[in-house]
Amino acid sequence: MSNYQVDITIIGSGPGGYRAAVLAALRGQKVAIIESATWGGTCLNRGCVPKKDWHETAKWIEQSRHFAKRGVIGTDLKGDMAQAWEHQHQVVESVRNSYVDYLKRLGVQLLEGTGSFVDARHISVDGPTGSSQIQTRYTIIATGSTPALPEGIQTIPGKVLTSDMLYDDGAPAGKRVILIGGGVIGTEFAYIFDQLDKDVQWLVNSASLAHTQFSPQAKDTLKAALNALDIKAVEHFRVARIAEDDQGVTVFAEDGQSVQGDWVLLATGRKAFTQGLGLENTAVELDEKGFVQADEHLETAEPGIFALGDVVGPIMNANQALSDAQIIIHNLLSEEKLERNPAWVPELVYSAVELARIGLDDDTAEDQGYEPAVGFAAFETSPRALGQDDTAGFVRLLADMDSGELLGGEIIGRDAGELIHLLANSGDRQEALRRIAEIRVNHPSRAEELVNATETLAARWGLEEQIFGSAESSD
Numbered sequence: 001m002s003n004y005q006v007d008i009t010i011i012g013s014g015p016g017g018y019r020a021a022v023l024a025a026l027r028g029q030k031v032a033i034i035e036s037a038t039w040g041g042t043c044l045n046r047g048c049v050p051k052k053d054w055h056e057t058a059k060w061i062e063q064s065r066h067f068a069k070r071g072v073i074g075t076d077l078k079g080d081m082a083q084a085w086e087h088q089h090q091v092v093e094s095v096r097n098s099y100v101d102y103l104k105r106l107g108v109q110l111l112e113g114t115g116s117f118v119d120a121r122h123i124s125v126d127g128p129t130g131s132s133q134i135q136t137r138y139t140i141i142a143t144g145s146t147p148a149l150p151e152g153i154q155t156i157p158g159k160v161l162t163s164d165m166l167y168d169d170g171a172p173a174g175k176r177v178i179l180i181g182g183g184v185i186g187t188e189f190a191y192i193f194d195q196l197d198k199d200v201q202w203l204v205n206s207a208s209l210a211h212t213q214f215s216p217q218a219k220d221t222l223k224a225a226l227n228a229l230d231i232k233a234v235e236h237f238r239v240a241r242i243a244e245d246d247q248g249v250t251v252f253a254e255d256g257q258s259v260q261g262d263w264v265l266l267a268t269g270r271k272a273f274t275q276g277l278g279l280e281n282t283a284v285e286l287d288e289k290g291f292v293q294a295d296e297h298l299e300t301a302e303p304g305i306f307a308l309g310d311v312v313g314p315i316m317n318a319n320q321a322l323s324d325a326q327i328i329i330h331n332l333l334s335e336e337k338l339e340r341n342p343a344w345v346p347e348l349v350y351s352a353v354e355l356a357r358i359g360l361d362d363d364t365a366e367d368q369g370y371e372p373a374v375g376f377a378a379f380e381t382s383p384r385a386l387g388q389d390d391t392a393g394f395v396r397l398l399a400d401m402d403s404g405e406l407l408g409g410e411i412i413g414r415d416a417g418e419l420i421h422l423l424a425n426s427g428d429r430q431e432a433l434r435r436i437a438e439i440r441v442n443h444p445s446r447a448e449e450l451v452n453a454t455e456t457l458a459a460r461w462g463l464e465e466q467i468f469g470s471a472e473s474s475d
């Protein structure tokens with residue numbers, strides 16, 4: 001058995017664990033990271049990275065409908081899911097190799113196996129090539145999440161899959177796909193599968209993205225874009241049972257309706273993963289949903305043990321895991337203590353339109369005593385968007401009517417996932433509108449619509465002074 005003595009041990013190598021390892025190593029810490037499955041976690045191997053690779057392909061296919069009118073002549077193009085799977089697989093492998101290489105170059109000790117607490121300062125690692133034990137000062141639990149299945153539903157390889165199985169094992173051959181869930185994965189895959197030439201039957205028990213903070217306007221824009229491609233959800237379908245037969249699969253709803261297809265993708269949520277961690281040997285506590293309980297600094301009930309990302313929840317996205325990693329490492333190595341503030345971490349959905357949001361939504365802003373004013377600019381008239389044949393969407397900024405403080409923002413449309421950084425990095429929010437209004441823009445660009453949205457806040461809500469500064473009298 002090998003023994004290691006380190007400053008920080010990280011259990012799990014998803015975006016949160018990886019980022020924590022890099023930041024700690026860069027700041028001179030002796031770091032060990034443990035991974036029981038594939039280096040890079042959900043996001044790299046079966047989440048954000050392969051999904052965005054497919055989203056890009058889907059966009060290309062959709063945009064090929066504009067080729068002829070733009071003077072690009074050729075035969076009718078369509079998607080091929082098997083080849084798309086190979087493409088994402090190569091991208092993922094290449095990113096994984098560079099991640100592992102970077103960790104090694106930084107001197108991080110990479111250990112393959114299941115990490116389990118022996119006590120609060122000792123962790124055992126049981127892996128394919130043997131066992132080891134680590135003595136550690138601090139530990140970060142970064143074990144992520146796993147798909148949650150509706151009660152009574154089980155997966156069947158090649159027939160009833162989760163997104164983890166889809167990316168690990170490949171896509172089944174059949175064209176008729178039943179997609180279950182109106183959450184983020186369901187909304188993203190309804191579009192991707194459709195463009196990859198699948199006949200999608202999309203079953204949801206509540207409207208798409210109902211549980212998110214996106215505005216009704218954002219959801220309507222998404223719905224219109226999906227409808228334009230003839231992608232429509234079957235609503236009020238609560239799945240109760242799935243039966244396999246010679247024709248494929250039949251999905252039954254609680255009210256008795258049924259739908260047939262070749263295979264099913266379950267996108268019915270994810271749950272925190274803490275199995276095999278040996279938390280009973282520590283004072284770490286779980287909440288009633290199984291999330292690791294942590295304070296605003298992400299420290300658990302056991303001093304010196306921290307947790308981040310999906311295993312802490314309730315928000316499950318890579319952006320939150322990355323932000324958590326930054327907070328934990330900063331707090332461990334600095335006097336200043338940062339607090340987790342999920343509202344100011346961007347939230348994205350990649351579907352027939354890209355949806356990005358950050359900060360407060362209208363209701364939360366009102367609940368917190370603000371008087372929200374809305375600044376709005378549509379991409380409909382943007383020269384850049386017109387030139388791209390992609391005019392769906394808008395910028396919507398929320399500001400306090402009295403102080404002009406930026407409360408939140410939404411960017412809907414192409415490149416929203418990049419543009420949102422202009423709001424994510426807007427520093428002091430009292431000054432944010434002015435900073436946005438003063439951006440030295442590249443013309444024509446989509447970012448100009450952010451500037452235009454601040455101008456509507458000035459014109460319609462009397463926020464000229466907060467946005468342009470006080471006008472000096474020339475008398």
Ligand SMILES: Cc1cc2nc3c(=O)[nH]c(=O)nc-3n(C[C@H](O)[C@H](O)[C@H](O)COP(=O)(O)OP(=O)(O)OC[C@H]3O[C@@H](n4cnc5c(N)ncnc54)[C@H](O)[C@@H]3O)c2cc1C
Binds near residue numbers: 017042115185317
């Ligand atoms: C289909 C899909 C698409 C997504 N798309 C996006 C997106 O576009 N943008 C976005 O921001 N988010 C996206 N997400 C969410 C994102 O993938 C997760 O929020 C993110 O991966 C969470 O990171 P994490 O570091 O908390 O954990 P994870 O990435 O889940 O990594 C945890 C790792 O810990 C390992 N582990 C668990 N237990 C142990 C143990 N005891 N010992 C050792 N290792 C262990 C696991 O094997 C895993 O590799 C997507 C998710 C899915 C499923």
Ligand SMILES: NC(=O)c1ccc[n+]([C@@H]2O[C@H](COP(=O)([O-])OP(=O)(O)OC[C@H]3O[C@@H](n4cnc5c(N)ncnc54)[C@H](O)[C@@H]3O)[C@@H](O)[C@H]2O)c1
Binds near residue numbers: 237
């Ligand atoms: N772009 C991103 O940041 C991104 C992308 C993908 C996934 N994720 C995260 O991964 C997690 C998992 O995504 P998800 O879409 O599976 O979960 P989700 O929680 O977003 O949505 C689950 C959906 O399944 C539905 N559902 C549950 N049981 C059902 C049943 N019996 N019949 C019909 N519908 C049922 C729910 O009503 C809900 O609409 C989420 O937390 C999500 O935020 C993030």
